[in-house]
Amino acid sequence: MPTKVLIPTALRQYADGKDVVEIAASTVGEALQTLGATYPALKKNLYTDDGKLRHFINIYKGDEDIRSLQYLDTALSGNDELMIVPSIAGGASIGEMDITEDVALSNDEIKRYSRHLIIPEFGVEGQKKLKRASVLMIGAGGLGSPLGMYLAAAGIGRLGIVDFDVVDYSNLQRQLLHGTPDVGKAKALSAKETIARLNPHVEVVTYETPLTSANALDILKDYDVIVDGTDNFPTRYLVNDACVMLKKPNVYGSIFRFEGQVSVFWANSREATDGRLPDGACYRCLYPEPPPPGLVPSCAEGGVLGVLPGVVGTMQAIETIKILTGLGEPMVNRLLLFDALKMKFRELKLRKNPECVVCSDHPSITALIDYEAFCGMPSNDHQGNSELNPSREKTMSTSPNDITVQELKARLDAGETPFILDVRNPNEWEIVRLQGTTLIPLPELPNRLAELSGKQETEILVHCKMGGRSAQACEILRQNGFKNVKNVVGGINAWALEIDKTMPTY
Numbered sequence: 001m002p003t004k005v006l007i008p009t010a011l012r013q014y015a016d017g018k019d020v021v022e023i024a025a026s027t028v029g030e031a032l033q034t035l036g037a038t039y040p041a042l043k044k045n046l047y048t049d050d051g052k053l054r055h056f057i058n059i060y061k062g063d064e065d066i067r068s069l070q071y072l073d074t075a076l077s078g079n080d081e082l083m084i085v086p087s088i089a090g091g092a093s094i095g096e097m098d099i100t101e102d103v104a105l106s107n108d109e110i111k112r113y114s115r116h117l118i119i120p121e122f123g124v125e126g127q128k129k130l131k132r133a134s135v136l137m138i139g140a141g142g143l144g145s146p147l148g149m150y151l152a153a154a155g156i157g158r159l160g161i162v163d164f165d166v167v168d169y170s171n172l173q174r175q176l177l178h179g180t181p182d183v184g185k186a187k188a189l190s191a192k193e194t195i196a197r198l199n200p201h202v203e204v205v206t207y208e209t210p211l212t213s214a215n216a217l218d219i220l221k222d223y224d225v226i227v228d229g230t231d232n233f234p235t236r237y238l239v240n241d242a243c244v245m246l247k248k249p250n251v252y253g254s255i256f257r258f259e260g261q262v263s264v265f266w267a268n269s270r271e272a273t274d275g276r277l278p279d280g281a282c283y284r285c286l287y288p289e290p291p292p293p294g295l296v297p298s299c300a301e302g303g304v305l306g307v308l309p310g311v312v313g314t315m316q317a318i319e320t321i322k323i324l325t326g327l328g329e330p331m332v333n334r335l336l337l338f339d340a341l342k343m344k345f346r347e348l349k350l351r352k353n354p355e356c357v358v359c360s361d362h363p364s365i366t367a368l369i370d371y372e373a374f375c376g377m378p379s380n381d382h383q384g385n386s387e388l389n390p391s392r393e394k395t396m397s398t399s400p401n402d403i404t405v406q407e408l409k410a411r412l413d414a415g416e417t418p419f420i421l422d423v424r425n426p427n428e429w430e431i432v433r434l435q436g437t438t439l440i441p442l443p444e445l446p447n448r449l450a451e452l453s454g455k456q457e458t459e460i461l462v463h464c465k466m467g468g469r470s471a472q473a474c475e476i477l478r479q480n481g482f483k484n485v486k487n488v489v490g491g492i493n494a495w496a497l498e499i500d501k502t503m504p505t506y
């Protein structure tokens with residue numbers, strides 16, 4: 001019987017859109033080779049140029065990571081399923097927290113939390129643990145919304161919110177902390193107001209600042225549990241490393257289109273030293289390196305079903321409450337995958353990497369590093385996503401390889417007809433497009449260069465939604481001998497905001 005290889009959403013575009021491919025093979029390595037031979041674009045994403053499996057890709061046979069089996073030599077038999085698990089972009093002490101002061105529940109609180117208090121396993125003690133607890137939410141967006149609202153409703157004593165973005169119309173489809181009147185307001189402030197309406201007993205501390213290597217340890221150190229609701233890789237690695245260094249639990253969630261991941265990363269915890277919990281893997285044990293810039297699109301580029309963060313963020317809230325109360329078994333060393341289209345959950349085993357650069361016995365990273373440089377991408381992919389922050393959108397032409405929308409408009413008005421290449425996806429093209437442009441989506445570009453033959457010397461102006469993917473497309477074109485390639489800074493959103501205000505943005 002052939003082996004079923006399950007292809008995750010983020011990589012399906014490289015496998016003719018298939019979610020399952022059946023392959024006859026006797027080992028994992030053979031199956032992946034066959035897969036790569038069938039889908040060359042997928043192969044480029046799975047393997048480095050020198051033929052090694054990329055670090056941001058994990059392969060599971062059943063629920064076991066092949067790194068804990070015989071890696072590529074792992075044998076396959078009849079009914080095996082292979083799963084490709086890439087990192088996706090879109091966090092006390094168990095049961096015995098240091099009790100420095102006793103807290104009492106007021107009559108109001110007893111009434112408010114009565115459905116907790118009457119659960120025998122939870123009771124007044126459980127509720128007091130929540131009241132004494134502090135939780136830091138990184139991000140008040142899609143994941144932060146259900147998380148912040150449920151944690152506040154549950155009676156967490158102090159809730160920290162790190163977010164320096166402002167509410168945009170495109171957030172309202174999923175970010176329930178914010179309403180239509182909040183558009184343009186700082187998310188941290190909007191979240192604080194929503195939480196105050198929900199439960200005035202919760203103290204909310206806001207940090208309207210980007211989380212950076214300079215401030216992360218200082219902000220995180222005052223909280224019992226850190227919940228990672230970020231949407232970008234530099235902040236994820238920063239939060240992970242800071243949590244490892246502070247020995248704090250990092251409740252992880254990520255989302256993309258219809259799929260989510262949830263886990264608890266908790267390395268070197270006191271609970272592990274005491275033998276109450278297994279020593280936990282960290283995010284780097286799972287994904288030692290981020291994907292190359294642009295390979296895995298963000299939610300702003302790839303989209304996300306609005307309800308999905310509701311499910312994933314709610315599961316993060318449950319894990320947080322379990323850690324704070326000591327109830328149940330936290331998801332340490334387990335990775336939960338949720339596929340909304342199939343309505344399926346799968347659980348995979350995580351193992352601490354004995355060679356992990358940050359959480360092993362001999363770490364090489366002992367202080368926070370430059371995470372934007374490590375990931376090769378900025379930590380804020382909202383940039384330019386806000387209609388109310390056109391200043392962020394300012395599209396100054398900074399290099400001869402760039403062209404601003406103003407420059408492009410002036411040239412079109414002067415009667416020029418430059419060749420304009422749109423590298424967005426077809427469904428984005430359906431939403432809005434510039435007249436007279438040619439569409440070749442970025443993932444297909446390497447295989448469709450022949451369609452541009454004869455244009456090696458011609459000027460090619462490349463645009464996408466906001467300028468990120470088009471910059472990658474320019475790079476691909478230059479590497480393939482196209483000599484006069486320019487990136488339209490700010491993409492079609494800049495055009496809509498600064499040139500043609502009747503155009504929709506998305």
Ligand SMILES: [Zn+2]
Nearest residue numbers: 282285356359
């Ligand atoms: Zn680790």
